[in-house]
Amino acid sequence: MPDRNSGSAIDAAGAGLLLTGIERLLGDGGLLTDPGLLDRYSRDWTGKSACRPVAVARPRSTAEVAAVLAHCHAEHWPVVIQGGLTGLVGGSTPHPGELALSLERLSGVEELDVSSGHMIVRAGTTLAVVQDAALGQGMSFALDLPARGTCTIGGNVATNAGGNRVIRYGMTRSLVLGLEAVLADGTVLTSLGTVMKDNAGYDLKQLFIGTEGTLGVVTRAALRLHPEPPERLTALVALASFGDLVALLATLRRILGPTLCAFEAMWDSYFECVLVTNQLARPFSARHAFYALIEVELLDPAHERDRVENVLFQVLERGWARDAIIAASLEESARLWQIRESAGEMLGKLAPTVAHDISMPLDRMESFVEELRVRCDSLLAGRPFCAFGHLGDGNLHLFTALRSPDDAEAMDALVYGALAGFGSVSAEHGVGMSKKKWLGVTRTAAEIAVMRSMKQHLDPRGILNPGRVI
Ligand SMILES: Cc1cc2nc3c(=O)[nH]c(=O)nc-3n(C[C@H](O)[C@H](O)[C@H](O)COP(=O)(O)OP(=O)(O)OC[C@H]3O[C@@H](n4cnc5c(N)ncnc54)[C@H](O)[C@@H]3O)c2cc1C
Numbered sequence: 379m380p381d382r383n384s385g386s387a388i389d390a391a392g393a394g395l396l397l398t399g400i401e402r403l404l405g406d407g408g409l410l411t412d413p414g415l416l417d418r419y420s421r422d423w424t425g426k427s428a429c430r431p432v433a434v435a436r437p438r439s440t441a442e443v444a445a446v447l448a449h450c451h452a453e454h455w456p457v458v459i460q461g462g463l464t465g466l467v468g469g470s471t472p473h474p475g476e477l478a479l480s481l482e483r484l485s486g487v488e489e490l491d492v493s494s495g496h497m498i499v500r501a502g503t504t505l506a507v508v509q510d511a512a513l514g515q516g517m518s519f520a521l522d523l524p525a526r527g528t529c530t531i532g533g534n535v536a537t538n539a540g541g542n543r544v545i546r547y548g549m550t551r552s553l554v555l556g557l558e559a560v561l562a563d564g565t566v567l568t569s570l571g572t573v574m575k576d577n578a579g580y581d582l583k584q585l586f587i588g589t590e591g592t593l594g595v596v597t598r599a600a601l602r603l604h605p606e607p608p609e610r611l612t613a614l615v616a617l618a619s620f621g622d623l624v625a626l627l628a629t630l631r632r633i634l635g636p637t638l639c640a641f642e643a644m645w646d647s648y649f650e651c652v653l654v655t656n657q658l659a660r661p662f663s664a665r666h667a668f669y670a671l672i673e674v675e676l677l678d679p680a681h682e683r684d685r686v687e688n689v690l691f692q693v694l695e696r697g698w699a700r701d702a703i704i705a706a707s708l709e710e711s712a713r714l715w716q717i718r719e720s721a722g723e724m725l726g727k728l729a730p731t732v733a734h735d736i737s738m739p740l741d742r743m744e745s746f747v748e749e750l751r752v753r754c755d756s757l758l759a760g761r762p763f764c765a766f767g768h769l770g771d772g773n774l775h776l777f778t779a780l781r782s783p784d785d786a787e788a789m790d791a792l793v794y795g796a797l798a799g800f801g802s803v804s805a806e807h808g809v810g811m812s813k814k815k816w817l818g819v820t821r822t823a824a825e826i827a828v829m830r831s832m833k834q835h836l837d838p839r840g841i842l843n844p845g846r847v848i
Contacts, residue, residue: 392453393432396449396450396453396455397409397411397432397433399449400433400435400446400449400477403442403445403446403449404435404436404437404438404442404446407436408435408436408437408438408442408483409433409434409435409436410433410434410436411433413430415434416430416431416433416434416478417430419431419434419460419463419472419478419480420471420472421463421471422463422464422465422466422467422468422469422470422471423463423464423465423466423525423722424466424468426468426471426812427468427471427811428471429471429472429473429474430472431458431472431476431477431478432475432476432477433477433478434460434477434478434479434480435457435477435478435479435480436480436482436483437479437481437483437484438483438484439484440484440558440560440566440597440598441566442484443479443481443484443560443595443597444560444564444565444566445564446479447479447560447561447562447563447564447595447841447842448563448564449564450477450841451562451563451564451839451841454839454841455477455841456473456475456476456477456840456841456844457476457477457478457479457841457842457843458470458471458472458473458476458477458478458479458591458843459479459481459532459536459591459595459842459843460478460479460480460481460482461481461501461502461529461530461531461532461533461534461536462504462525462528462529462530462533463528464525464528464529464533465533465537465807465808465810466733466735466807466810466812467804467807467808467809467810467811467812467813468810468811468812468846469537469590469591469808469809469810469811469843469846469847470533470591470810471811473844473845476844479595480502481500481501481502481530481532481595481597482502482530483502484500484501484502484597485500485501485502485503485504485507485530486499486500486503487499487500487503487507487508487511488500488598490511490512490515490517490603491572492515492516492517492603494572494573495517495602495603495604495605496555496572496600496601496602496603497511497512497519497600497601497603498570498572498598498599498600498601499511499531499598499599499601500531500597500598501530501531501532501535501595501596501597501598501599502530502531502532503530503531504526504527504528504529504530504531505519505521505522505523505525505526505527505529505530505531505534506526506527508531508601509521509522509526512603512606513606516605516606517603517604517605517606518603518604518605518606518607519553519601519603520543520546520547520553520604520639521534521539521541521543521547521550521553522541522542522543523539523540523541523542524719524721524722525722531596531599531601532595532596532597532599534550535550535554535557535586535587535596535599536586536587536588536589536590536591536596536808537550537588537590537806537807537808538550538551538587538588538806538808539806540768540771540773540805540806541768541806542639542640542642542673542768543639543640543673544768544770544771544773545631545638545639545640545641545768545770545771546636546638546639546640546675547604547639549806550587550588551584551587551588552602553601553602554583554587554599554600554601554602555571555572555573555574555600555601555602556569556570556571556572556583556599556600557569557570557583557586557587557596557598557599557600558570558596558597558598558599559583559585559586559593559594559595559596559597560594560595560597561593561594561836561837562594562836562837562838562839562841562842566597567582567594568598569582569583570598570599570600571600572600574602585832585836588808589847590808590809590810590843590846590847591842591843591846592833592837592842592843592846592847592848593832593833593836593837593842594836594842595842607637607675607676607677608676608677608678608679609675609676609679609683610639610673610674610675610676610711611673611674611676611682611683611686611704611705612671612672612673612704612705612710612711612714612715613671613672613674613686613690613702613703613704613705613714614661614669614670614671614672614702614703614705614714614717615669615670615672615690615693615699615701615702616662616664616666616668616669616699616700616701616702617666617667617668617669617670617698617699617700618666618667618668618700619667619668620667620668620743620744621744622668622698622699623643623668623670623769624740625698626670626693626698626699627641627670627769627770629689629693629698630672630674630689631770633685633689634674634685634686634689637674637675637676637677637682638672638673638674638770639673639674639675640671640672640673640768640770641670641671641672641768641769641770642670642671642672642718642766642767642768642769643668643669643670643766643767643768643769644668644669644670644671644717644718644766645667645668645747645764645765645766646665646666646667646668646669647762647763647764647765648721648764648765648766648777649669649717649766650665651724651728651762651764651777652717652720652721652724652764653717655724655727655728656720656723656724656727658713658716658717658720659713661703661713661714661717662701662703664700664701666700666701670769671714671715671717671718674686686704687704690702690704718766721766721775721777724764724777725777728761728762728777728779729779730779730780730781730782730783730785730786731777731778731779731780732777732778732780732785732786732789732790733775733776733777733778734774734775734776734778734789734790734793734794735773735774735775735804735805735806735807736773736774736776736793736794736797736801736802736803736804736805737771737772737773737774737801737802737805738772738774738797738800738801738802739772739800740769740772742800742801743769743772743774746774746796746801747765747774747776749796750776750792750793750796751763753792753796754778754789754792757778757780757781757785757788757789757792758778758779758780758781759781761778761779761780761781762777762778762779763776763777763778763779764776764777764778767805768805768806771805772805773805773806774805776793790816794813794816794819795819797819797820798819801819801820802820803816803817803819803820804820808847809846809847809848810846810847811845811846814845814846814847814848817847817848826848829847829848830848833848
């Protein structure tokens, strides 16, 4: 059997035998080989570097995942793991000769316990299904991001997804109580404990959170739930300076405490571009330098709505804010959130574009954006350069519309090169293929060497998502 990790051509007879073996393991509909059906599995959301997998294995149980991996391990067959394919760094896009392992049939909620505040779900369950199941019982699964209808819990765990409510609930890591994962050789590690305290030796679930499928396939997750607040208040605040934005965040945190669950910042460059490109209604009559979209959990709506309104009123009176809208209905709240959440739609319309997801201390952010804007001026030639982000957690997103896709690399060099010594090249989307080259900006040589030795130990034949991350 040829070594497929080196990307060598596949021996057709050997491939046929392997696929027959997998088909036998998975039964009807478990293995897709028809080229017409494979296209859907050939790229992630970015659409870049599309490549058809040799076939798609679609196991329905942990035992089937284990059997497929044991088979591939024995034959040194490289596997790319796929959830909802909403990833933005090329981690789930197949490379030539890879078998795609899709978790789409391993889905569903197995258990939901309101009194202890947990649920157990299969990895291919979409985030929206998990959120709705929790809501149906008066509970909340606090992870939330615009791709909720398509991304899966397995993908969320593998990328340690962040999203809109990190300032209140942390990233996916802090919402995972236990995991079940399958190692490259088919060994099943089941650690689906649902209690918060469990210090019995190494916390092995951490091996699979944020490691982008390079160390194992997540098959089930025990997730932490919180009570759903009776009401959520959404407000959009317009501000004159970055200093005012930071002051508003500090004030809201001090007065509202943990009930402040989202604080999304938008530079005017982003705000104007998304309104025009996506033809959204203009919420304010005048333009402002910055905007903050905030969400507050109202535990006692009758009193707390007044409290939040008073805080915003004071902020306006003191001149820290120029204007503010408090959503009066769920529809208005959705309209305000659409300004922030239709970033992906805008990106598609402005192609060719390049997006960056980075993080840094708040006191570096304003100058970082301004200096970068000056340095990339010649690449832009008047096209949009948009800044926005989750801010409260130091996360900055940049969207740049390019003259040509060939300029993307030069833009990467400008953005990632400028982060050396203080920032992260990946705040929440992971490394995948597209940031691999830049990992050394954020991680030391010693850290990368430890990552490689962990990979070597847990996946000695390099069959899981080979070539991604490190
Ligand atoms: C419009 C839009 C908005 C987004 N907003 C955010 C945001 O706010 N915050 C954020 O963090 N991300 C965001 N993302 C990125 C993306 O949604 C997340 O990275 C998400 O967690 C990926 O889930 P998925 O199921 O689509 O995974 P995929 O894209 O299928 O895979 C992502 C990575 O995880 C691996 N993987 C998938 N499933 C498993 C598994 N079961 N076991 C092991 N490895 C696995 C894949 O191999 C790949 O490396 C956004 C994406 C889009 C398109």
